[in-house]
Amino acid sequence: MSRFLSNELNNLEAYVPGEQPKDVKYIKLNTNESPYPPSxxxxxxxxxxxxxxxxxxxxxxxxxxxxxxxxxxxxxxxxxxxxxxxxxxxxxxxxxxxxxxxxxxxxxxxxxxxxxxxxxxxxxxxxxxxxxxxxxxxxxxxxxxxxxxxxxxxxxxxxxxxxxxxxxxxxxxxxxxxxxxxxxxxxxxxxxxxxxxxxxxxxxxxxxxxxxxxxxxxxxxxxxxxxxxxxxxxxxxxxxxxxxxxxxxxxxxxxxxxEAYFHECNKKVIRTRERVKEEFRKLGFKVLDTKTNFVFVSHEDMAAREYHKKIRENGVLTRYYDEARIDNYVRITIGTDEEMNEVMKITEKILIEFASLGKVI
Structure with missing residues (x-):
């Protein structure tokens, strides 16, 4: 930083937005954007x-x-x-x-x-x-x-x-x-x-x-x-x-x-979210009862940081918070049904790989 910055702002910790990658094509579920185009x-x-x-x-x-x-x-x-x-x-x-x-x-x-x-x-x-x-x-x-x-x-x-x-x-x-x-x-x-x-x-x-x-x-x-x-x-x-x-x-x-398009898109997101919540739970995840366009999940056998890293390696961006109390949770935006089907498939594969190694991360 320059020597001209106000003393009051010298120790400011700026907000860190979600990753916006340009190099690789991901299923982008890290910034709670809508999976559907505008009207x-x-x-x-x-x-x-x-x-x-x-x-x-x-x-x-x-x-x-x-x-x-x-x-x-x-x-x-x-x-x-x-x-x-x-x-x-x-x-x-x-x-x-x-x-x-x-x-x-x-x-x-x-x-x-x-x-x-x-x-x-x-x-x-x-x-x-x-x-x-x-x-x-x-x-x-x-x-x-x-x-x-x-x-x-x-x-x-x-x-x-x-x-x-x-x-x-x-x-x-x-x-x-x-x-x-x-x-x-x-x-x-x-x-x-x-x-x-x-x-x-x-x-x-x-x-x-x-x-x-x-x-x-x-x-x-x-x-x-x-x-x-x-x-x-x-x-x-x-x-x-x-x-x-x-x-x-x-x-x-x-x-x-x-209005019709607005309500239609929101209903689709809600429908997908409720399905995904149950599917995560069946895979052993704790899922908070969200009323948003994302889920907040934690798994007792795998650290959130590790899950976040592994799912990214498989082409899916999620949001991980390295903060006290929530550092074992990952936030996942609700995408289209096709995107969420892929997320669940990749998640199941990651869990199977860890189980086969006999690891608790």
């Missing part, structure tokens, strides 16, 4: 814009995309903020509502960017341990006196808090913002968007990256009270007014309008 209507809209509108700046208000989302979720357009992926939305939330007086908290095992943002913005943030079974103990958040951020479903565990549990957290922290990050909500859990009008401290964050097959489009959004959205826009227009490019915006609009 055909998205492709049609992008092709049209590519020859008609890229000479002009994108709409800084993302008006049409905001209107589409407002209609889809039955909220006011003024209750929606759109960002360059949910990561940017989360960064703006940290910048707007967290400071030295308004401290934060989130689980110790969760999306890694929360810790990075807290460090980046100089925020005192408690990392509250999950229970031994990786569930969140809401008693740690009731009347906690801090801003709260919870991924629901959580990552990388895939586990979910109920509406009732979230309401208890909201009602006992009315002077603090409660951020519910719903990146995976469309794969079988219930959104908290219906709680926004009765809880003005709630911010719900979602993304187009997972359930809408637009990870490369970089579109995320927050839904909250009009006052909170006004605050976020103030931050945005002080930093990056044209944060959503025209191609992403038009793709997002087309995606939201094609």
């Amino acid at each position: 055909p209507k998205v492709i049609e809209a992008i092709n049209k814009l590519a020859v008609e509108g890229l000479n002009l700046y994108s709409d800084p208000d993302t008006r049409e995309l905001t209107l589409s989302l407002a209609k889809f979720y039955s909220v006011k357009p003024e209750q929606i903020f759109v960002g360059n992926g949910s990561d940017e939305v989360l960064a703006f939330i940290f910048r707007a509502f967290f400071d030295k007086e308004r401290k934060g908290c989130f689980p110790d095992i969760t999306y890694g960017f929360y810790k990075v943002y807290a460090k980046s913005f100089g925020i005192d943030a408690n990392q509250i341990p999950l229970r031994d079974d990786f569930t969140i103990d809401i008693n740690n958040y009731i009347n906690c006196g801090r801003n709260i951020i919870i991924a629901n479903p959580n990552a990388p565990t895939g586990l979910v808090l109920s509406h009732e549990e979230i309401i208890k957290i909201l009602k006992t922290n009315t002077d603090r913002v409660v951020v519910i990050d719903e990146a995976y909500v469309d794969f079988g859990s219930k959104s908290c968007i219906d709680l926004i009008n009765s809880n003005h401290n709630l911010i719900v964050v979602q993304t187009f990256s997972k359930s809408r097959s637009l990870a490369g489009g970089r579109i995320g959004y927050a839904i909250a009270s009009e006052e909170i959205i006004e605050d976020l826009n103030k931050i945005k227009f002080s930093f990056s007014p044209y944060n959503i490019n025209s191609l992403s915006s038009i793709a997002g609009i087309a995606s939201v309008k094609d």
Whole structure:
């Protein structure tokens, strides 16, 4: 690093994204992308814009995309903020509502960017341990006196808090913002968007990256009270007014309008996930009861690091976390049925090879 880097950021540990290899063709199940392409209507809209509108700046208000989302979720357009992926939305939330007086908290095992943002913005943030079974103990958040951020479903565990549990957290922290990050909500859990009008401290964050097959489009959004959205826009227009490019915006609009395709793809992912969970269990794996587009698995006879390495050698990318408490688990994105059939075949082969060697790794 250079000698010019700010002292405050000198010891910053950056977020490490999932591997994006260019050299070899893998079954890529390490970054929770959708295995399905975007809606055909998205492709049609992008092709049209590519020859008609890229000479002009994108709409800084993302008006049409905001209107589409407002209609889809039955909220006011003024209750929606759109960002360059949910990561940017989360960064703006940290910048707007967290400071030295308004401290934060989130689980110790969760999306890694929360810790990075807290460090980046100089925020005192408690990392509250999950229970031994990786569930969140809401008693740690009731009347906690801090801003709260919870991924629901959580990552990388895939586990979910109920509406009732979230309401208890909201009602006992009315002077603090409660951020519910719903990146995976469309794969079988219930959104908290219906709680926004009765809880003005709630911010719900979602993304187009997972359930809408637009990870490369970089579109995320927050839904909250009009006052909170006004605050976020103030931050945005002080930093990056044209944060959503025209191609992403038009793709997002087309995606939201094609509800049938959206629901069809999510149902396929859920169906495959439930089948795969049972197949992993039959092979002796512990599988958490995920409500996401991934599974989090552990095997008593084989270290997760070794399984991650072996399955990669057989052409499958997964995500391994070399972190305390979860270093014996591997996260595997749900791919197509054909891809997951291959994963199960390779996994069974790996287990047979170890058994034949009489090894417990």
